[in-house]
Each structure stands twice: as C-alpha cells, then as structure tokens.
Amino acid sequence: MRDGDAHGAEEPASEQQSSDGVTIPEPQDRAKAIPEAAVARLAVYLRVLSGFAEQEVHTVSSEELAVAAGVNSAKLRKDLSYIGSYGTRGVGYEVAVLIGQIERTLGLTQQHSVAVIGIGNLGHALANYGGFPSRGFPVAALFDLDPDLMGVPVGGIPVDHVDDIPRVCAERDVTIGAIATPAKGAQDVCDRLVQAGVRCVLNFAPVVLQVPEEVEVRKVDLAVEMQILSFHVARRSQETSESTASGAEADGAAQSKTRDVNAGVNPVDGMVVRP
Amino acid sequence: MRDGDAHGAEEPASEQQSSDGVTIPEPQDRAKAIPEAAVARLAVYLRVLSGFAEQEVHTVSSEELAVAAGVNSAKLRKDLSYIGSYGTRGVGYEVAVLIGQIERTLGLTQQHSVAVIGIGNLGHALANYGGFPSRGFPVAALFDLDPDLMGVPVGGIPVDHVDDIPRVCAERDVTIGAIATPAKGAQDVCDRLVQAGVRCVLNFAPVVLQVPEEVEVRKVDLAVEMQILSFHVARRSQETSESTASGAEADGAAQSKTRDVNAGVNPVDGMVVRP
DNA sequence: CACTGTGAAAGATTTCACAGCA
DNA sequence: TGCTGTGAAATCTTTCACAGTG
Secondary structure, eight states: OBBOBOOOSOOOOOOOOOTTSOOOOOHHHHHHHSOHHHHHHHHHHHHHHHHHHHTTOOEEOHHHHHHHHTSOHHHHHHHHHHHOOOEETTTEEEHHHHHHHHHHHTTTTSOOEEEEEOOSHHHHHHHHOTHHHHTTOOEEEEEESOGGGBTOEETTEEEEEGGGHHHHHHHTTEEEEEEOSOHHHHHHHHHHHHHTTOOEEEEOSSSOOOOOTTSEEEEOOHHHHHHHHHHHHHHHHHTTSOOOHHHHSOOSTTOOSSOHHHHTOOGGGOSOOOO | OBOOBOOOOOOOOOOOOOTTSOOOOOHHHHHHHSOHHHHHHHHHHHHHHHHHHHTTOOEEOHHHHHHHHTSOHHHHHHHHHHHOOOEETTTEEEHHHHHHHHHHHTTTTSOOEEEEEOOSHHHHHHHHOTHHHHTTOOEEEEEESOGGGBTOEETTEEEEEGGGHHHHHHHHTEEEEEEOSOHHHHHHHHHHHHHTTOOEEEEOSSSOOOOOTTSEEEEOOHHHHHHHHHHHHHHHHHTOSOOOHHHHSOOTTSOOSSOHHHHTOOGGGOSOOOO
C-alpha cells in the first residue's frame, strides 16, 4: 500500500481537455493521466526489465514480466497502456523499447542530483548506495551538523554544514533532498532545502514534514512498516479458527529457491557497501 | 503509496458473515475489516499521539490530530472508526485511550523480535535504530556472510552466520526478518527465513521476493522512491505552460518553521546513531 | 455548541473478459 | 494462434455532509 506518501493538498489542476470535454491522452497531459499507483509499479517493471536485458533476454510477454514483478498480468498491461502501445500482439514486448519508454515517462532521461542530510548510519548507507548513480541519481552533496564531519569525504563526497544547504544545493543543482536526520532536526533541514529551491524530498525521519504544496514529499518510515507487519501477524494468529483446506498448503509454484528470473538482477544495485 | 507492498495472492477468505448475509464487525473479523490503507495511517497516528502524550497533551480533536498527521480530519475519523468509538462528541479523543486502542489493533501489545540480515551500512543503521526497541520491535539477531563479522557485536548483538538463521531464529523467537543484503543474496536469505518459520519480511534489497502465500513481505525500495520523485519533477517542469495565479504562491499556513506540533516528537526515535 | 461517528456519493484502482491484430 | 490493449464491472478508498451526542 501502498504506500506511504505524505502530501496533503492537491494542486489546482489546470486540466488540459479536448474542447468536447473528454480527456484524451495527448502528449502534454499523458504524464498527468498516469495513476499514482501505476507510476510506482513502472519503476519496479523497469528494474525487472533491466535484469532481463542483462541476461540478454530481448522479448517478454506480459505474463512473464508480471510474474517477475510480482503483479498480475492484467494490471501490468493496463499500467503499460498508460505510457503507450509498445507491444506486439501475439508476441510480447521488446525489452529495450519498454525500458526506454518507461525511463522517458519517469523522467529518467535527465539526471537528478541528490543531497543527503544527516550523515549517520543511514546517511552513510545512502551516500554509498550503488543503485543511485547507476540509475541517474548521483549523490552530489552531503550535510551534517557535526563539526568533526565537515570536509570528511563519505563515498567520495565531502560533508558540508547544514547551514550551507542553500549555497551548495544551488551550486550543484540539487533536485532531490534525502533527509536522514533524527526527528528533531528534520523540519528545519526540510525548510532549508525548500529555501534552496529543492522541490522533492525523501524523508526518512519519523516526522510528518510540513511543506508548501509545490514540494513533493515521500516518506520512508521503518517503524510504520514494522507496525504494518505486526498488524498482519496479529490478524493471522487471531485466525486460529478454521484452517481452510485450500489455505493450509502453499501455492506450490510460489516457493522455489532463487528463481532464475531475478537471480542475476542488476548487480550494481547492491544495497550495502561497508565503510 | 502506498505505498509499496508486494504480496501477490490473496487468502481464500473464509468470510465470517451473520446468517442473513450481511458482514457485521464482530470482534473476530474486526481486524480483517480494517482497510490496508487505514492500517498504514494508524501507525502514523500512533507516532503523532506519542508526541502529544510526551508534551502532556491529554486530549485532541480529530482536526488537531489530522493536521499533525498530514491527513484530513474526515479520513482520520473514518480510520479511527474502524477500531471502535473511543472519542467524546463535542470534546475529542483522550490521547492515552487512543494510543492503547491503536496499539491493540496493530498487535503491538506483544513484542516482535527482529532479525537483521546483511550487516553493511544499512544493517548497522537498522541494528542501531532506536525506534525499534522502544516500539516493541527488539532486534534480537544479526546475520551476515562475512567471516570477519562473526561474533562482532553491533548495537550490542553479536553477528551470526546466515547458515545459522534457522537455529538462531528459532532460539530467539524471531517473528520479523529485515533483509538488508545485496540483491544477489536476498532470495536465498528469504528462503532460509521462511524455513525458520519467519512469516513477516521487510525487504530492502532491490529484488521481488518469491514467497509462499502465508508470508507477508513489505518492500522498501529507495531507487523506486527516487524514480517516483523523478516522475513528479518531470511532470512539473512539463507544466511550464500556465502558471496559474493560485498555484504560484505557497499556501501560507503550510510553510512555517519547525511547527510546534511535531517539534518534540519522540526523541528516542532518532533515526541515526553513528557507529 | 462543538465535535464525533457514519451512511452514502464520488473517485481511484484493480480485475475481468474479450475484441483485434501480428 | 497467442498475446496485447482496453472498455466495462467490481472493488477499494476518500470525501462529503449531517444526524447524534456529551
């Protein structure tokens, strides 16, 4: 679920409509027409497709791609239909074409420089995360409060003071800020980022950030994820009642050791690099 | 969001219905009746409420709580209505009561031991994350492949080898596994966790895990979050067209330095502890 | 009177199922 | 024939708006 996004107000929406009142997917508002939920999945498809490309797989059917991405094929086809018709009936999709189109749709053709604020464990992990640069998100700036960290290079980039956020972000053309500070400092850091013209924030701090409506915030909250899992544990143990025949045994196909399809996925994406 | 969840099949749903065919919210399936989306938000309300409790605020209205949590008050009231009627009309909610009821609903009255697999930067961050133990998720076991790490304590817990997952998880009664390994190892680690009886997985590796249907997986994927942000940047810069009067200036109330409401939220939740 | 709790409407997302094309 | 692309139905989620209550 979703998942977790945190922006209150909606933009005034200057709906582009054809004169007869029916919204048609013209180039201009094609982007606007894609459901939020589908966008999130497109990013997943992109990763899976990269895996296929690496294994020299050139064509996939909606069914294959759907299984690899963990969704059903109808949903996948509908999602892809939002970005256009790039499949071949009776055959499937060309991996390279689909990658290109999804990248275009997600705006990945241009680079987005990232600033990481809060260089603790998580900040280190983010600064070193191989998946970012390789996917068009170079980490361009690091910030912290700790005087001992100033100038210390982490993942090749020297740490600056949070007071320099406006200057440094402007200089290095930062478009995304990743807030990995403790809760207390998060809103303050966020305000500085907004001042500096950053319009996209990825918030790891356990706080609901207050931002002007033109700023997009996405929140990653570990405690919340845990609690959602906890809810499901609780719900299950509560279902001690009937162990329905069909429910008892696993789906056979589902459990299998290290499935081929994802086995070699994008090695550059290794999550963790030790300091 | 939202967020992002990743479980394919649904359970066969042995719907409890009253004999006349209308589903009534009996204690048994009360949990089942709560929409997935509402569960995620309940966890957020819980955090905000903890903040209020700490500031010695004993009563909140739906409006206050909604603002602090970044949702609208109608949604908040509906969400709370799923867990029961604990408000007082004309007054609001008692903070302590609400905290208790949400905790009960989310199954937080019992502890859930967590195992972290993959002790790199992210693993360190997770092992040291103060928000877990304080919220009923003690980190009880750490695993890695690296021989140099075996027995080394991280956040007070010695690292074990991934081969010992079944034994150690059973011994320490682990219910949640947090996979912070590189992509390659993730499915293998996941399989071992499932073998060990773990039914809840928080997956940070950029892979779609294949699991039996009784296992719940939640995925946190940084690259995907970035790409969603990228999409919104792209959409906006595409909207170079009309700069609608209302859209140009910020919402006044929204932007304000370090809002009171969240200023002192749960200090124990500090995201990052330096090694 | 102020605020909760909730049916019912509106909107968004998912699923179905099949027409249509290579 | 096999698979895509997509209207239409089903389902889930949000919002509205107001009756009901301490």
